[in-house]
Amino acid sequence: MICIQQVSKTFDQGRSFAVQEVDLEVGAGEFLVLLGESGCGKTTLLKMINRLVEPSRGRILVEERDVCRVDPVVLRRGIGYVFQGVGLFPHMTVAENVAVVPRLLNWEPSACRDRVDELLRLTGLSPRTHRDRKPHELSGGQRQRVGLARALAARPRIMLMDEPFGALDPMTRDGLQREFKRLQQTLNLTVVMVTHDMTEALLLADRIAVMKQGVLVGTGSPGQVLRNPSHPYIAALMETPRRQADQVESILRSGGEGK
């Protein structure tokens, strides 16, 4: 579905690389998580997929077509994108925000309206109370839901998501993560999601790709990266969730002894 070949990006004529010689394939219906510390090049790599950033070297194919050879506007309308800072349009209502891409694609107004209501329900918002609000009248979590609804609006088969659950409290985040995972499976979406949260990566991903300083250090399923990491950096990264899981388990066990 997405094929990244030897892609590099430099912002300073080659003195340093935000992304360096990355090779990565994402299959149809696969949920891939790009994991790494902040500043390691995840966002840059994600933006090259829909050409918000032009690769300095290498090639990216989306559904077999080189992204640099197609009209970027058409390309982007076919790919859902959830932005790191949500990026809702402050002058538009929730409904208008969600309907942006369908409108760009000249859907009938009634079709847009129905789709908005459907998506608001899907992302756990109430069409009646929320559709006519402005973004500043929503909570952070509600805004992220609207951002998700907006990305899904025109039924894309590919979703690019940049820390979509970043600004949420743990309860809300857990709920929304699970809802989205279910949605991804029912719609058979191809997802590339960026995060620096190891637990999130493990819980959502079919496959995790770990980046460090612009370089892809390895990929593997959650089980593989936890059990036999292919690189010491991956092992070090997984140390935290593993230790947390052990601690939680020991608490559970000691609780089970029924003091």
Next chain:
Amino acid sequence: MTEAALADQLRLLPDYLGHHLTLTLVALFSGIAVCLPLAILVTRVKPLQWPVLTVASVAQTIPGLALLALMVPLLGRIGFLPAFIALLLYSMLPILRNTVTGILGVAPDILEAAEGLGMTSRQRLFRVELPLAAPVIIAGIRTATVWVVGSATLSTPVGATSLGNYIFSGLQTQNSTAVLVGCAAAAALAIVLDQLIRLGELAVAGRSRTKGWLAGAGLLFILLSTLILQIPTAKGSNVVVVGAKPFTEQYVLAEALAQRLTQAGLRAENRSSMGSMILFDALTAGHVDCYVDYSGTIWANVMKRQDLPPRADLLEQMKNWLQREHQVRVLGALGFENNYGLAVPKHKAEALELASIQDLARHAPHMTIGADFEFFVRPEWKALREAYRLDFREKRTFDPSLMYAAAREGVVDVISAYTTDGRIIEYDLAVLTDPLQALPPYDAVLVLSPAAARRAELVSALKGFDGIIDDGTMRAANKRVDVDGESPARAARFLLEAVGLSSPAKGGEGSDS
């Protein structure tokens, strides 16, 4: 302020307001039409930003009156066009600057979202950047509106009628009612337009139908009233344009000419408060059909002559020269002279034993001289200074209407008075004699543009003015305005009656049938 004086002024309001509105609205709409695309271009092509905003800022720093006056020689025209262009330039900076600031102020993550969702750069502009920048852009338009309404009052001296006619003529004729009515009308207009735009903005931002209808109805009302106010003054080809320089005698004479033309069944329109040279150029170009000038002024300022032949000779030579060089016809000398003269308060003249300018020369180094804006740059001043070796301690310029009071109150010692001004007697001033004849004679002459000179009905309507107004009659008419507070139109009726050019019975009849 009497009720009659106010009623006198309010009768002029529809005409002035109609012209003012037309000028303001056309300048503003054009300003918006030019500046919005220009500002958008500038945000797309960064290197243009600095030069465009700098040019607009420079236009803004030129004082309004100067900018308007500059347009006259630049465009070679008087009236609507130079006023329109100057006001357009004046409206540009706030609209340009606010639009650029507004568009560049849109947060980069919002722009990236717009791009990432697949908007073209055009769609980004219309769906995201302009709506988000709208409050700032509208604030700029509101600033421009207030500036343009205010500055439009300055278009009177370049020959465009506006609410400024009240202010300029009111200041010259010391008619505070006129000045107040002009200022109040301009202020009210600025407030109304500004609030209408605000209402429109609120309607759009709050998606309020009611406010939208109100704003729309208000704008429609203003547009319609502009049209209606303009209909009676819409120019037919046979309108006679009468010019006047910015002082009382000129207003009275222009009114007298207009009344006479109206009696003869012609349509007359006044262009008041124009600068001397602007007015002469407008006459030769045919934008003004007739006005009263003074032989000495044309001799020294237009013909650039420095010799001084006797009065009758000078008049004859000037007449021939105007006809030959500009096809301007001198229809006749009105009969009186309005000379430049140096005047001092009588008590001072007696104390210092001043009778002539020669006597004055000895005291000049301890004295301050006051004059109108033109005097010190006119050739007459140079001639006077050289002939009598005048060397004053200080020179000050005044609005002509304030000059006489300055002399009376001792703010200055000497002034460059007009000899037919009613205030010379009223304020107890003495005009010093000019034994060396450094100053030319200033016979009032009625001049016609080349086109006007060919119109038989116009010539015959104005023929009667030849040689019938003497110094005393003119001074009396001027005094009615300057001292007694009459309107120039009333003083003109007095003047026409005094010289037997109007039958009082005709006054009330529909004169423009």
